[in-house]
Amino acid sequence: MPGLTDLIEHLGTPAFPATLFRSTFDWAKASHLTAFAFEPRQKPRLIFAENTGTAPIARGVADQYCRDYWRHDLANRVPLDTGTADRSESWILHTQASEIVHSDYRRACYASVCLDHRVSLIDMKGNHTLRINIYRSKGDAFSDDDVQRIADRAGLLLALTRRHADYGLADRQNSFTRYRDRLAGVAPGLTRREREVCAAIILGLTSEGIALELGVGLNTVLTYKKRAYARLGISSQNELMRLVLN
Known part of the structure; x- marks a missing residue:
């Protein structure tokens, strides 16, 4: 995968999401790229959200998805709370906005930002699920070759994102505690x-x-x-x- 050295060097840093998006855009031509961590009966945790253009549109949409709409996601057809400690599997799901029954979800997370097509990479380890979403705009559907190209790189994308999330969560938790304690003093x-x-x-x-x-x-x-x-x-x-x- 192009840019792999840069991706590894930026794991766990704020530069990783943009680096991954640039690399993914080179071969997937994505308009938006998001990643979420899921655990049973909890709202998803946003790992990153990137998009083309200068305005950070994807982040706002992803926050709204986590707050209001994640339960209506077609990727949840496979229940998130049925895993066992030793369960491990991955799959790929190709969907488009017209398949979404929930109109508010379809409008807020697709139509409002001109998205229509999505390929999701889903990796479940026990009760912990990682999901990467690659989006394209209306009129720019993923071909079978596009989906296969993404599938060929799925294992690497998921592994890099999972490691980045682990590094970033640990660093953020440490920083959060440090800043909170500092505020107690000042x-x-x-x-x-x-x-x-x-x-x-x-x-x-x-x-x-x-x-x-x-x-x-x-x-x-x-x-x-x-x-x-x-x-x-x-x-x-x-x-x-x-x-x-x-």
Whole structure:
């Protein structure tokens, strides 16, 4: 696969998703590329979301998918909660928007961003499932040769993404704890939830992403953020980062 050396070098770093997307675009011609981690009876965790163009459209759509629509995904035809500790299998699923029955899901995650075709790579190990989605726009369907080309590289794509997710999750958990504890020292007046929200903001999570991480509503996150900024006398993420990192 082209760019494999760069991909390995960037595993676990913020540069990996964009590097993987560039590499994938060279041979899959994807408009969007997303990856999620699934566990039984839990909302999926977004690993990355990349798209063509300069605006980060895919991230917003992926956050909305995790929050509102993941249960309606056709890839869930194989139940996520029936695995056993020693179960291990992978498969590929080719779908298009017209197959989606749930109209709000189809509109929010496909029609609103002009997507129509998707190839999903799914890897289940026990109760842990990794899913990579490769999207194309309407009028640009995947041919049988395209799907075979993706299938030929599926094992490598899944292995790289799983390792990246493992590295990134461990690093993020360590950083989250460090920033939260730092906030307790520099801003003891913040509540526990306010510290958690601020730590997540420093890590670059969107408000939607923070809501998913903490298991609370979006409006709750916005309230905690507003209160924390007021207590700290700041008005921006940059000011928050300077306060904590300095």
